[in-house]
Amino acid sequence: MASTSSVEATKQLWDDTLARLLNLSTATVTRNTELQARLNEAELELSVWKQAHSAALDSAERDRKAHMLHVATLNSQIASLQEIGTQSPLMLCIIDGDGNIFSPNLLTQGVQGGRQAAQELTRGIAGYIQDHDLPVGTSVVFSVVVFFNRKGLLDTLVSHGICTTEQFEAFFLGFGQASPRFWTVDVGIGREPADTKIKDYLQTYGRFPQTLRIIFGGGHDNAYMPTLTAMENEQLLGKVVILQGCDDLASEIRSLDLPILRIDGLFMEHKLSSASKKPGPIPLGGLWSITTNGGLLSPRSPPVCSPSELDGRFIDPSRVKSPPPCNEHYLMSCSKGGSCKYSHDYILTPDQLGALARNAKKAPCNYLKNGLTCPHGDRCCWGHKCPNGPSCFHLSKGKCWFKGDAMHSPVD
Missing domain, CATH: 3.40.50 (Rossmann fold)
Structure with a gap:
């Protein structure tokens, strides 16, 4: 009986020992798995930090080079200013x-x-x-x-x-x-x-x-x-x-x-009188072209007769007129007087004045075109709005003469 009990005790001892070894082995494997996961995570984080550090170094180097270039540019500008001085x-x-x-x-x-x-x-x-x-x-x-x-x-x-x-x-x-x-x-x-x-x-x-x-x-x-x-x-x-x-x-x-x-004696003291000029004939209706007046693009004026033709006969429309009538002189007032490059000497009929006014509106007011307020207001003979309005083809190409703000608002 005693011998049987001893064998059973020994067997139980080995069973317990094996169970403990198995538990220890399982715990060790589990722990190793956890540690490996943490190691992998740490290595990944280290890799990210290495990349960030490398990017920071590259950025710092770029900033340093840009700063040195900026300093060199400033030094060059300072030298230029000193030279100008x-x-x-x-x-x-x-x-x-x-x-x-x-x-x-x-x-x-x-x-x-x-x-x-x-x-x-x-x-x-x-x-x-x-x-x-x-x-x-x-x-x-x-x-x-x-x-x-x-x-x-x-x-x-x-x-x-x-x-x-x-x-x-x-x-x-x-x-x-x-x-x-x-x-x-x-x-x-x-x-x-x-x-x-x-x-x-x-x-x-x-x-x-x-x-x-x-x-x-x-x-x-x-x-x-x-x-x-x-x-x-x-x-x-x-x-x-x-x-x-x-x-x-x-x-x-x-x-x-x-x-x-x-400076006395350098220039003419008085403007040349336009009366002695001999303006030639101009074309009649339908022969329109663009000329300039006081720095503004303006339409060439309609037909007129010169002072030398006071008998009322109109000139041949097939002949070309030079210089053209002054838009500002006939439609409001011209400040250039005798120095004006355009004629003040023609006699215009009401129909011709109307045609002159309509065509002047096709050229932009120089004040509004430059973003200024026109001092002439409603009296201005030049266009304050593009005749083509918001749908202007030339505006879409950036080539319209009417460049001022609101010059392409709907025409009243």
């Missing part, structure tokens, strides 16, 4: 040669007259610098550019008996030879090319820090008012001095109260 100041003279016409006494002298005009202009501006104690230092760069319609001005002067073609050409040759920085620019037919170039020169050179003054020979024409107003908004108008030619300044430009420089 050591440069001679610029005195730029811009002349509208169609409105400010040189003196007949100078024109008739040909080459010598051109050189004398350049000398008197230089002497007058030098006197202005001295009288107003401008900070020019030891030297100043002085440049002159005259914009004009060579053929139109020549025809006008010859038709008025001011000078001959040879004297005209010789005068501007002498003027340009006076200095490498004296330029004459033929802008071709029409006012728009001259206005555009002069306005661009005013604003571009007005922004240059080395530009001390702009001597502007264009105070006769209100068409420059939007540009001068824009310069005033940029606080650049203090650089502008009006070089007065004829007796009268345009009313709106006079209201700016800008300094005025007058």
Whole structure:
């Protein structure tokens, strides 16, 4: 009996030991599985942090390079500003040669007259610098550019008996030879090319820090008012001095109260009388084209008869008229007087005035086009709204002349 009990006790002991070993093995396997999972998670997290660290290093390197480039750019700009500070100041003279016409006494002298005009202009501006104690230092760069319609001005002067073609050409040759920085620019037919170039020169050179003054020979024409107003908004108008030619300044430009420089004997003191001009015939109905007036795109006017045809007979519609009638003169008022490139001498019938008015509305008002309030209001002869309204084909292409805000609202 005792032997049987001992065997059973031993068997039970081994069973218990095996059970404990099995439990321990199961617990060990479970624990190892948990630890392996945690290890895998830790390795994954470490990989993510390594990637983030690498990305942060790359970003920091890019930022460092961008910062160094920015610093280099700033250093270059500072060097440029320091160089500008050591440069001679610029005195730029811009002349509208169609409105400010040189003196007949100078024109008739040909080459010598051109050189004398350049000398008197230089002497007058030098006197202005001295009288107003401008900070020019030891030297100043002085440049002159005259914009004009060579053929139109020549025809006008010859038709008025001011000078001959040879004297005209010789005068501007002498003027340009006076200095490498004296330029004459033929802008071709029409006012728009001259206005555009002069306005661009005013604003571009007005922004240059080395530009001390702009001597502007264009105070006769209100068409420059939007540009001068824009310069005033940029606080650049203090650089502008009006070089007065004829007796009268345009009313709106006079209201700016800008300094005025007058050089006696340089320009004609009075506007040319339009009475002595000989405007030719113009086409009658249906022959419309686009011309310019005071810097604005405007339709060529309808048929008229000239003062020389006061017998009431109308001219042949197949013949071409030059210059066309002035839209502003016939539809409201023209501030250019005798210097206007368009005729004030034709006699228009009511029907012709109506056609002139309708076609003027097809060209945009220069004030609204430049984001300004039109001082003429309902009296303005130019278009305040695009005739094609919101569905304008040219607007969709970005080529419509009516560029001002609300100029494509529905037409009343």
